[in-house]
Amino acid sequence: MTQAMSCNEAAGLVRSQGAVVLHTSPTTYDRYVSGPGMCLLDQTTEPAWVRTADSTQCFVGYRCRAIELEIGQ
Structure with a gap:
């Protein structure tokens, strides 16, 4: 539990x-x-912040997210 x-x-x-x-x-x-x-x-990262006991926005690392390709690429 991060909090x-x-x-x-x-x-x-x-x-x-x-x-x-x-x-x-x-x-x-x-x-x-x-x-x-x-x-x-087929994934990329996005920065991730969570609430911890001493911070409302603590950068802990990243989350993996699917790469979205635009049509025509």
Whole structure:
């Protein structure tokens, strides 16, 4: 649960594990990664911030998202 961790603890966990599922509230969770190498080949990263015990917007790493191609590319 990120709200029980410091920002440094949450970000450090993502960095040390490479990819981790974090609970950001009692009913919400997501997978956070340290960089694009932890995503599938058809995915890219987007910056991710979560609420922690000491920060309302703590940068913990990234989330993997599908690459969206425009028609005609």
